[in-house]
Amino acid sequence: MRLSLIAAALIAFAPAAQADEITIFAAASLKDALDEIAADWQKNHDDMVVISYAGSSQLAKQIQEGAPADLFISASTDWMDAVQESGDIDPATRKDLLGNTLVLVGTGTPAEAPVTELPALLGDGKLAMALVDSVPAGQYGKQALTSLGLWEHVESHVAQADNVRAALKLVATGEAPLGIVYGSDAVAEPGVGVVATFPADSHAPITYPGAVTKAADTPQAAAFLDSLSQEPAKSIFESQGFTVTQ
Template structure:
């Protein structure tokens, strides 16, 4: 009996030492974060599960009690939303990546226009829903800066996240989509037709933070992720370094 008890105790300790880390990540971060999770598991043996959706949907799930350990958003607003509700470890918050905003089409590569207006008026287009998708917020800002938002808004098909918007363009359901440069970088089904100048929208940054209830293994994975990001490991997935002065 004593030997059995000791065996069960050791098995319990081993299970606790490899507690699963649950990461909630913005949809545009899917490929990059899943790659970091695989690399971490190969190095440590500790499991990491990545769940992706729009930043707004994920933040509301955390607010509702979802057991996420780490949250990576596609803009600061939804991280602020959780911070205001004391649902993240504020001291752990940092920006781990930046991005660009681009127009993509499924019709093959075209020469990027100097004046994007004819392209943007060429037909129905897809974008993230600005009500809860950061890419949609940046898109609305960029089109408004170009004086086109009010005219083009009725032509927009709002996707539940940026990957859905890109898929619509890839299938030819819309003339084009406005997505992140990182999404276009990883897709063989679309081509970049235009890159919005950075000054047309707020800096695109990806804040990350541990949730208020994150366990120690999650903290270890987060440290690994931050170190990898600082070393440029997110670059091959189309991400840039966070814009200078974009906050902590």
């Protein structure tokens, strides 16, 4: 009897099993939707979800340098290709999760206009964009402007930001009258409105792939990734202006 009481006491004072922590590196444009999805996940699981947001190029380079991420969600297949080629993700877990649109935004509720009117609309003002040579939103934006014959007219007016949310902020705070961001960014920021939507064929398809990293140390990383294509995550993404591809 005494042994049973001692055993019970040891169990009572034993430290609780430590919950897994899922560390996610995600494109900045995912912040509002993914924060909501992570909060919902934590209501039903013991895991802690920690998310670092930045431009996909910056995150990919950090993963290649050994940053301890369990999941990578990029706004570009090119940067996911880069970490796959360097052996930093598990290619068997890679999947295309989301799509998006590319839009021109201004403050308030601007009147919509053909995107070809951008130079006239911009005048001497600045055009906010994410880094055009490395960050996906900036790369898509430059592709679209080039294909429409507008890049040479606006290049000298471009104000580049580290990521698409930073570009969005330049418009929302009035530092730039216009900016090129994703459709989901326009949904997330009530201080801006859509001036024009770029034709889908003016830039490469906007695709968000996700994958478990080779450094992942929790089996829940793959489960969280799979949940992003299911309810309630699917409805959250769609309400934020994304399209769910799986």
